[in-house]
Amino acid sequence: MNMTFTKVSKLSVLIAISLGVTACNKTEAVDTPTVDKIAEAKQFITDAESTMADLSIEINRSEWIYSNFITEDTAALSASVAEKYTGTSVQLATESAQYAHLALDPADKRKLNILRSSIVLPAPLDPVKNAELANISAELNGLYGKGKYCFQDGRCLTQPELSAIMGESNNPDELLEVWKGWREISKPMRPLFEREVELANEGAQDLGYANLSELWRSQYDMKPDEFSDELDRLWGQVKPLYDSLHCYVRGELNEQYGDTVAPATGAIPAHLLGNMWAQSWGNVYDQVAPQDADPGYDVTELLAKHNYDEIKMVKQAESFFTSLGFEELPDTFWDRSLFVQPKDRDVVCHASAWDLDNEDDIRIKMCIQKTAEDFTVIHHELGHNFYQRAYKEQPFIFKNSANDGFHEAIGDTVALSITPNYLKQIGLLDEVPDASKDIGLLLKQALDKVAFLPFGLMIDQWRWKVFSGEITPAQYNQAWWDLREKYQGVKAPVARNESDFDPGAKYHVPGNVPYTRYFLAHILQFQFHKSLCEIAGDNGPVHRCSIYGNKEAGAKLNTMLEMGQSKPWPEALAAVTGTKEMDAKAVLDYFAPLQIWLDEQNKTANRQCGW
């Protein structure tokens, strides 16, 4: 399906057609001259692509309906389409292996490789187990989407409503109640998740991988272990910056809340960071803002002051993309998207972007809150949609991003251009704060982007260990918090145990969406931003640069988007940045003045950093 984070990749959609082909292909394999075999492989790919494209539309529609109307019936229907889809994709992935050794042209070789490796939740070949997996997956998604916490006064709130409290409140008792309350929804997920892992591991093994971890790490044009090393390298680059930020924020929270609630040393209690998962900390900006360098505006307030409703927020984000030269969104986008949380039914509120027909039927689905945070998320989602439309002329198998981090990075790259100057240009802000306020701007950005990095990394560090068996079901929750502490320096505010299943309270775990993509995106977006600013001829500090209205930058970005997944990702990266390496130096350069400032603050306050 073409939701931007596909739990069963659309690339694995191929279907029954090829089932018939399989048997005869196999018997012919030994004697057929290579040239015939190559023709056969080409035919296999052609058939596969056309069938896949058709089936993808069916699964997209059934998933769209399910996540917009969560009921027993839509769950059953979506599971049944997913069963067909996965069964076929696994069958085709298996078949594609027989052509892997042939001297095909690079594009065909790449297609076969993608066919084999891009199934996110592979079912075992056994049809009974395939059906079981499809049902579990639908049920897990439903449990998350329907999740609510009810207060003693009878009010029952959904995830975005609870998140709003986490973002706005600084009453530690209230924060703790909401934090704990939301984590009740994931307890029943535990046995389902455990079985899902068992089945998908078996599916991965049927495809020739050691386990699902190896399969997930095989999507990056390099060997799985090389990819893991690459992540360690990138994390090593940014960790000193994270440590400085962590130290500063912990110290400020300690001053505000005192030792009992927010200790001055050790890991930070996870309910105090302005976010349900402590994954980005922009909401505590007011609590930790620099006294003399606060830019003095709040985008949430500006949106309210200028009467922005949900649609106006989306229109404004669209206009950024059109200012770069991208075509307007189609009318169907406006007719078919979900922007506001419906009051009368359960939906999956977690924001997503969709491409229903692999052409123009692009949509977002989001329960928009009228906040600065969601204004950014809207740009994020539209980045997916504009990417999808840019690669629509590619063959079906290449209708995807260079790697999954690229898909997640595009809208964020654009949102880095939401600078004070830009806000003034669009009439939201009256006065642009002068350069003396840059530390405040950078701190706000770091709370969102730098704080995110270890979170973006740790989720799949946990999952990969779960998939490989290094973390057993009896250790799920303890291992989760061990990694939270190791990477983020964050801890649970109250004792947890193995009757809890805290990973399940994060959408992407029950939703089975790989998460390393967001870590990559948080590095890549700074590389893209820097290069696009250069192309736009902006010579000022990169955190003040906005590419708004710059057609050259837009055209350059588009050359990369149009490539889809047709080339290895380093080539796509080079199309915009001129380099084939992911490099966190762009992050460090962006935040360089802040890092100096944080270290000074930490030194002056005599803080013992680390945890």
Ligand code: X8Z
């Ligand atoms: O899930 C998302 C997007 C949809 S792809 C809203 N994000 C991650 C999250 O919310 O956890 C964007 C940033 C990280």
Ligand code: ZN
């Ligand atoms: Zn996304």
